[in-house]
Structure formats: C-alpha cells, structure tokens
Amino acid sequence: MEKKKLELLQKKKKSIHNFLDTMKTKEYVSNEVHYFKGKKYILNLKDSKRSRIEIDDKKYIYFYVPSNYTLEQKQKYYENWLRKELKKELERLVPKWEKIIEVKAREVRIKKMKTRWGSCNFYARRIWINLELIKRPLEHLEYVIVHELVHFLEKSHNKRFKSLLDLFLPQWRLYKQELNQFILDY
Ligand SMILES: [Zn+2]
Numbered sequence: 001m002e003k004k005k006l007e008l009l010q011k012k013k014k015s016i017h018n019f020l021d022t023m024k025t026k027e028y029v030s031n032e033v034h035y036f037k038g039k040k041y042i043l044n045l046k047d048s049k050r051s052r053i054e055i056d057d058k059k060y061i062y063f064y065v066p067s068n069y070t071l072e073q074k075q076k077y078y079e080n081w082l083r084k085e086l087k088k089e090l091e092r093l094v095p096k097w098e099k100i101i102e103v104k105a106r107e108v109r110i111k112k113m114k115t116r117w118g119s120c121n122f123y124a125r126r127i128w129i130n131l132e133l134i135k136r137p138l139e140h141l142e143y144v145i146v147h148e149l150v151h152f153l154e155k156s157h158n159k160r161f162k163s164l165l166d167l168f169l170p171q172w173r174l175y176k177q178e179l180n181q182f183i184l185d186y
Pocket of ligand 1: 147151157
C-alpha cells in the first residue's frame, strides 16, 4: 500500500511540474518545452518563408517560420495551429459523445480561458472549450466534452448529474481530479 501511495504522489508531483511548464510564458524559441495532447515536445525553430508546423512523434515540434517574425506573430501562428488541432479533435469527439449521450450541441466554440476548462449555455445549447485542453491528454478533453454535454440533461452539479457521468464515463472522477489540480474553478 505504501509503495502505491508513494507512486501516486510522485505521479501527482510530476504532472503538476509538467503543467507549470506549460503555463510559463512562451518565447517560441528552439529547445523550449511545449505540451501537445499530453505529450512533452521540444520546440525546434526553422527559418522558412512559409510558416508551418510539423510534429515528429518522438520528440520535436518543428516550427517553420520567417526569421524576422516577432514574438506576437509567432504566438499568433502557433495558437492558431493549436486551435485547428483542437478543432479536429472536437469534430471527432463531440459527435461521438452526442450519439452516446443522445443530446446535440448547436455550437461548439474554442476559447482561451483562465479559470475554466469548459462551459456551456443550456438554453443556447452552446459549449465553450478551453484552448489549453489540446495540451492535455485527450481523456481530459473527452471528460470536459462529456461534462458539458451532460449539462444539457442536467443543469446543476447534483446527484443526478454525477450519476449520469458515472454512467457515461465511469473514470470521470480521476480526470476531474487531474484537471482540478491546476484550475480550481472548474
Ligand atoms: Zn459543470
């Protein structure tokens, strides 16, 4: 038991450390650590007239960008890329869970948020997803999607809401716990 506890503690420590890394202001320079879908990558900048981003699944995110680009230009391009990648995942995961939960979101939007991983407007049937989630493991994104879609069945975080989550995503408590280590308001 003690060993298991220790392992858990180490895991927790590691994930907090990893997340603090992701929250640091980025400079978009080579050798900087960036997270993507829960994996750690090293940024590798390449001079190129045409901007693009390529992922080497083992280690690197190659960021091709004109050498005269300012920090703001690099940040804008990079965040746009993150947005596109998150959109791809949402286009796959939202319909999957809409089918299972038997609800439909009229609109799913991506937003940079400081205090929440997601939110929903019950009446407008609209869901907001935090852009940061594309840096987290996909199970975390999936949990937030399920959480927000279940709100269309139950507005508040009551007993019924929790039993619906238990039904659709039995491991939701673990994902919630992992996410809440970082943003407390969710
Ligand atoms: Zn909620």
